[in-house]
Amino acid sequence: MNGTAIENFICVIYNVSFMNCTWHVGRTVPADTQYFLYWKSSRTEDFRGCQNYIRDNCGRHTGCRFQNVTIENKIAHFLVNASRSGQTIESYKKKIALYKIEKLTPPLNVTVNCTGVSNGCEIQWQPPRTSHVKRDACFKYEIVIENTADPEKSTKDTSKTKNDIRGRSYIFQNFNAEKRYIVKIRATDSGCLVSTNWGEWSTPVEFGRAHLKSTSGYTLFLLSVTTASLIFFLCIVTCLKTTSAPIPQPKDPFHEISPMHFQTEYENQLIEHETEEIITTIEEMA
Template sequence: MANVDLIIGATSLICFIMLGFPTYIQTQERKCNKKLPKPTNLKLSTSKQGHINLTWDFNVTEKLQNPVKYYVEYRNTTASGWSRIGTFSNIFNRNIALHKGLSFRVQAVSKTCAGDISEEKHYVPEGMNGTAAENVTCVACNTSSMNCTWTVGINAPDDTQYRLSLMQAEKVEECHHYQKDSLGREIACRFHDLKIHLLNEIYILMEGRSNKSKIQFFDEWFTASEVLNPPSNITVHLDARKLTVEWKQPRTSYAIRSHCFKYEISIKDKVYSPMSHLESFTLPIETFKAGEKYILKMRAKGDSCGNSENWGEWSVSKEFGIPGEGSFDRLLTIGGTLVALSVAVLLLICVCKRYNVKQKMWPPIPQPKNNLKDFQQQFITDTEMQYQDGCAHHRAEENETVAMMDFENEPLQKGDENGLAAISGKAPSMA
């Protein structure tokens, strides 16, 4: 039954192709008995570098039943085929390289009819052919720098001087660090501290000058090919069972998630590829020979996130060694011994402080007596005492003298005369 249905369907299709399709074509031709006029008065201007503005006129004397769409076709002078872009406006703007020259033409098309193609409009760059720089390539690196290289045009004079600049939106970066060939003509340039975004489209313009002829310019719209930095903070950890490598994603000039990178780890003669979303990698310790030294390095590339899918630079080499048999046991023994000794020393210090062992074992030594100082002090004391005794004796004599003087001046009583005679050694007189 299925085979019968298949045969009937095939027969119906053949009948439509033989009988119905020509009728459909004739119907479309009858609907398009009045062709659309072709666009006229094409005008081409370049208001800024790397940008064209194309306009045209489309004269229709009667109202069209269906809207008209225009197809703009363009190609440079070296291309064999035409590129085609549709628009509903009679104004066409586009960022496009101009250095090879361009040709444009326009065709009006409705839902049922297609008009004739317009006359071609050409853009021809100034300067002598073959003098523009050729084979221009630019590679971004280190997140904010870019290297550009090129070859001198085949017809460029010996005194040709090239000047390179990059443009993005309103930002313009001019190159100041050139490399020259043996004739002094610039063949390479390095940009430092770029402020443009490497993932967005960049316009490169290289102009030339010479005293012998007019030099054609070179221009191109491109997205920079970036050479990624190596992964950062690479560390290697070893234990008795495994080797673990850890890292951080490469530094870039734009924010990007960690799963957007692929990595390669080179250890001696082998290359390993960790999972892209991980930032660590583990290998069993049995993978390596005990007692040998190994060199490890890493690199990265983009993984379908719009960043560069070319392998970046290798990291700085890291050397590590696998200890010989029994080395881990010895390390553990030594480590345990050191820990035990440290604990014992701390306990001993605490006990000594608690029971003042230091003062008991090493009591303070008395200081020797300073005889000279004592003699001086005794001498000063004795001198002061003698001085005080002398002063007291002198005061006593003065008092005695004063008393004698008072006795002489006062009239003597009878008893006093006897006393005075006793003092002077004379016998008292008899009355």
């Protein structure tokens, strides 16, 4: 029956060895129709069924997830059958060159070095990961360098794009150390068995003095917090020492005078007593 076969069958290989295939159900099929996907990566292999289906809200199969897919120079064969008791459903068949449906990973290890290059910065990277292509010459790159806005100077965002870069590096000229930049890169085919669609963007990398200032400001903030914490700690320690000073004890009359002082006082008393006796004797004789 016309209109019962699936529509919009699409497969995408991503992250080197994962593949998703999706489709839309036929326009005229009842809600209880079920689809089944079979595929093989060469003409000599046997078809094997999907092990991890994607389902819609009605529980119907609308896609399949695959792992450990090897691209190489393979043309895969896909077959989607449908089943429903009492009704004939159209089958769907398609052949796909696997390298054409790969979504390239981002270029790896993107770095920016603005020292040693006269009035410029050297941007370097590694090729994207693939399972079947190892030569650098198989890729070309698109580079976008954005000059971000500076609210203090009321500047606007600007960007510069280069989309036919070969190799693993690019010299960004007219670098202004007072500005802040962001660079991102993606790859595509350059004459090999690689998808002609652009791959995924790399994580943006920031460079420029404004970025360094923000980092320095954050460092100063941490230093200020640390200093304030240290001062607060020292104040607490000082207060504890003050409050824990020894309390003066009352004087002990029995231990107040040392033996040396006691002997001196005793000798003075003897001299005073003898003097009184002499005076008394003189008075009696008189």
